[in-house]
Amino acid sequence: QQKVQQSPESLSVPEGGMASLNCTSSDRNFQYFWWYRQHSGEGPKALMSIFSDGDKKEGRFTAHLNKASLHVSLHIRDSQPSDSALYFCAASEPSNNRIFFGDGTQLVVKP
Amino acid sequence: EAAVTQSPRNKVTVTGGNVTLSCRQTNSHNYMYWYRQDTGHGLRLIHYSYGAGNLQIGDVPDGYKATRTTQEDFFLLLELASPSQTSLYFCASSGTGGSSYEQYFGPGTRLTVL
Numbered sequence: 001q002q003k004v005q006q007s008p009e010s011l012s013v014p015e016g017g018m019a020s021l022n023c024t025s026s027d028r029n030f031q032y033f034w035w036y037r038q039h040s041g042e043g044p045k046a047l048m049s050i051f052s053d054g055d056k057k058e059g060r061f062t063a064h065l066n067k068a069s070l071h072v073s074l075h076i077r078d079s080q081p082s083d084s085a086l087y088f089c090a091a092s093e094p095s096n097n098r099i100f101f102g103d104g105t106q107l108v109v110k111p
Numbered sequence: 112e113a114a115v116t117q118s119p120r121n122k123v124t125v126t127g128g129n130v131t132l133s134c135r136q137t138n139s140h141n142y143m144y145w146y147r148q149d150t151g152h153g154l155r156l157i158h159y160s161y162g163a164g165n166l167q168i169g170d171v172p173d174g175y176k177a178t179r180t181t182q183e184d185f186f187l188l189l190e191l192a193s194p195s196q197t198s199l200y201f202c203a204s205s206g207t208g209g210s211s212y213e214q215y216f217g218p219g220t221r222l223t224v225l
Contacts, residue, residue, distance in 0.1 A: 043217050
């Protein structure tokens with residue numbers, strides 16, 4: 001069973017709109033959560049990390065973590081065409097030196 | 112910013128051929144990883160290492176060998192390549208205590224096995 005599940009698989013939003021991506025994990029040992037972004041033709045790059053319950057805001061990006069439900073979300077306000085990319089949710093546990101990735105959400109921001 | 116380089120960027124081989132993918136990081140990171148990326152499967156971990164001479168098995172190791180020769184260099188070896196190994200391969204590195212540290216990815220190698 002995949003340890004990290006993402007939804008939706010794909011998402012299309014208009015320029016200036018709000019994009020909301022969701023992620024749920026099945027392993028209660030997970031303590032660290034990440035969002036990675038991959039533009040076409042490039043390797044993934046870490047976008048945000050969130051380790052504590054609540055919200056973490058970085059510019060137009062806000063991550064939300066609820067450890068009790070093992071749910072993480074990413075919200076992108078005022079979406080721009082340059083935000084179009086594949087977004088991965090990732091999770092890890094303190095005793096393990098690897099990260100488990102979800103299958104990704106393909107975001108398209110239409111001008 | 113952390114730098115991870117991979118070579119070659121593209122590779123075409125035939126079924127049964129031998130392939131070596133190379134990865135180098137110049138950031139003194141202890142951990143290095145090899146992933147494959149396929150549509151619908153996201154990033155799947157093949158092998159990883161926490162230092163020269165060390166090798167840890169990932170989730171999809173069958174058909175792959177790996178070797179970490181130095182702190183900087185990590186190689187992925189495909190002996191007797193098969194069409195099912197056609198994929199996009201990424202190398203990544205991270206610092207000590209890997210789970211809470213960001214992974215830095217290389218640009219990828221696209222491998223086609225005919």
